[in-house]
Amino acid sequence: MELLKKNVNKRKEILGGEIADILKNHADTTVGEIKVKQLLGGMRGMTSLVCNTSFVDPYKGLFISEYSIPEFEDRLPEEIFYLLCAGKFPDDDEMAELREEINARSKLPKFMWSFIRSLPKKMHPMTLFSMCILSMEGRSVFKQNYGTPEMTKAQYWEYTLEDSLNLLSKLPTIAAAIYRIHLLGKQPIDYSPRLDWSNNLAQMLGVNSERSFSELLRLYLVLHCDHEGGNVSAFTSRVVNSALSNIYYAASAGLNGLAGPLHGLANQVCLQFIQGIHAQLGDSPTTDDITAYINNELENGRVIPGYGHAVLRITDPRFSAFMEFGNKYCPNSAYLQTVKKLYYVVPNILKDYKGGKVANPYPNVDAISGSLLYHYGIKKYGFYTVLFGLSRVLGFCAQSVLALGLNQPIIRPKSVTNKWLKDKLEKQ
Ligand code: NMX
Ligand code: MLT
Known part of the structure; x- marks a missing residue:
């Protein structure tokens, strides 16, 4: 994945330069205030994170790079992953490289099939999806190389990108297996290296062969990919990864947040x-x-x-x-x-x-x-949130690749007690 790495590196250099300038000139400048009602109200509206994969304008909605939804909704999810990571759509060569990488990494570990079959039928599909991802955590190349002299801090993002591609390439097959084996009690349908993600998913689900069905899945995977950094699932995933827990841990954690009824459920x-x-x-x-x-x-x-x-x-x-x-x-x-x-x-x-x-x-x-x-x-x-999650892992991965590339530190906000707050307010 030389081309993808080169493009992420380029973006990392640009964003890193901007951050260096901002810090040099404004490290102690105040950009907002924190109201007590925000401190006590889930931090809503509190500007407290920088996330460069996407941005949600309250009155215009989601932007990925400079593109609004009508400007990217016709693309493939693979292209959207590229856009989230590299800030640009892939050209033909870049897309061919990505497709090749995805196909080469798409095979599930053998144990996954019996693992899915072994889980209780009553278990929610999101629980399975999260567990399937977590079950591959031992394969993380980030984890395997962390602490070795070969792996420097400047390379954390590359290992995370490697893990991300390994993970993402398997997700459509895992999701389809959950639908067919766990929910329908049927045999799985094979992944096809000739098809892109959404067409593959449509085929592997095996419920509808209309062209507009794979078109719906394509749109679905594109629209749910990312929603800036503060939503419950992306934030959870990023916080977990900021402790240098690998992307399998981070994605599984993010999905556990997505599984809540106020969010993806x-x-x-x-x-x-x-x-x-x-x-x-x-x-x-x-x-x-x-x-x-x-x-x-x-x-x-x-x-x-x-x-x-x-x-x-x-x-x-x-x-x-x-x-x-x-x-x-x-x-x-x-x-x-x-x-x-x-x-x-x-x-x-x-x-x-x-x-x-x-x-x-x-x-x-x-x-x-x-x-x-x-x-x-x-x-x-029960499968709908799995599809949301399948798409959202694109954002989790891109957010962590970029954050590690930009050397962002562990996320650890300060919390206070009622007593601290009362004392502080009394003094004002
Ligand atoms: N129905 C009834 N009451 C609502 C709704 C709603 N759809 N949305 C907000 N409220 C209430 C909310 O419960 C709160 O009441 P209280 O102060 O008594 O606790 C009050 O309005 C103020 O809440 P907001 O500031 O408007 O919303 P907040 O930022 O807290 O929460 C949601 C945002 C999305 C969690 C909330 O609107 C909601 O619960 N919606 C329904 C669930 C939903 O659709 N979630 C999916 C969100 C998108 N996603 O994919 O994640
Ligand atoms: C999302 O896509 O993550 C949801 O709309 C929730 C959010 O942005 O807070």
């Missing part, structure tokens, strides 16, 4: 939510019925899944990209119709809920993704 919860609406109100509920249903959920203290965001203050552009897909390929899907009705109803309710306390009443990516997967025959919704 929301895509499964949204599908179940829509199924709950259809079970109670029929397959074509009216907007009045949906309004009453939502109000009842809120009165019972439940959150409306798929709505709200810690950073975005608009409809998630990833939601809009999926909506465009749905309108083109499956406009008559009953679930998609309900997604649309919810979009019509929920923001207006959430705007007034709790005296306007909900910072973003609009839908996020999870409000729609599951309904599209369901339409194409992925009916085991």
Whole structure:
């Protein structure tokens, strides 16, 4: 992977130069303030990290390098990984090299098949996915070489890139094996070196041979790849890797965060939510019925899944990209119709809920993704977050490669007690 390494190195030099300049001129400059409500409120809106893979603008959504979603949504996930790491799309030679590297590393360790088969059927697919990744941790070349005279600190990023490619190349096969073996009780389908990631995944899942299904998977893998550095999963993964725990440990840890209902599991919860609406109100509920249903959920203290965001203050552009897909390929899907009705109803309710306390009443990516997967025959919704995770590991890997390349230190913020805070405030 000489070309990829060369390009990451180039980017590392540019970003490293910028950091050196910033530190030289502004090391003690204040760039923000911390309010007590942020300290006590999950650090929301507190600028406290630098992450160069991607950026989320509250009013425009995700940017990777300078590209907004409409500018990269037609690409392959492999190209997106390149963009996250190197800050540029690969040219033909660079892409050919990456494809070759992926194919050469795609074979699963033998034990993985019996490992997947051995796990209890009731276990959530995200638990399996995380465990499968963790089970390969002993193969980390970072780990194997750490502490040897051959491995200098300046090379940590290269070993992490090596580990990342080894890991990423196996993930579509692992994900498909979880779907077929664990969820369907069927035989796995072979990986094909002729196909790119999304086509491979579509083939290995074996539930639908329509071209638009692999197109949906491609879009899915592209849209979920990264969402700057502060979301629960990426942050967790980066914190773990900052202790020089290798990328297998870090990716598994990040996925454990993604498995929560306020984060990646929301895509499964949204599908179940829509199924709950259809079970109670029929397959074509009216907007009045949906309004009453939502109000009842809120009165019972439940959150409306798929709505709200810690950073975005608009409809998630990833939601809009999926909506465009749905309108083109499956406009008559009953679930998609309900997604649309919810979009019509929920923001207006959430705007007034709790005296306007909900910072973003609009839908996020999870409000729609599951309904599209369901339409194409992925009916085991426990799998939806695995797909989110498969994509998000691209971001975890790129974030750690860049951070180590830029010599970023261990992440260790300071915490305080109530007493410390009271004493401090009394003195002001
Ligand atoms: N339904 C009901 N209440 C909500 C919602 C919602 N969808 N979103 C926010 N609130 C409430 C929130 O619970 C909080 O109430 P309280 O102070 O009583 O605890 C209040 O509004 C203020 O929260 P925000 O500052 O607007 O949101 P926050 O940054 O804390 O959380 C989410 C962001 C995404 C966790 C939150 O909006 C949520 O729980 N949404 C539903 C779950 C979801 O869709 N998660 C997926 C996010 C995207 N992803 O893929 O990770
Ligand atoms: C994500 O993609 O990670 C989610 O939208 C959550 C976030 O950005 O906080």
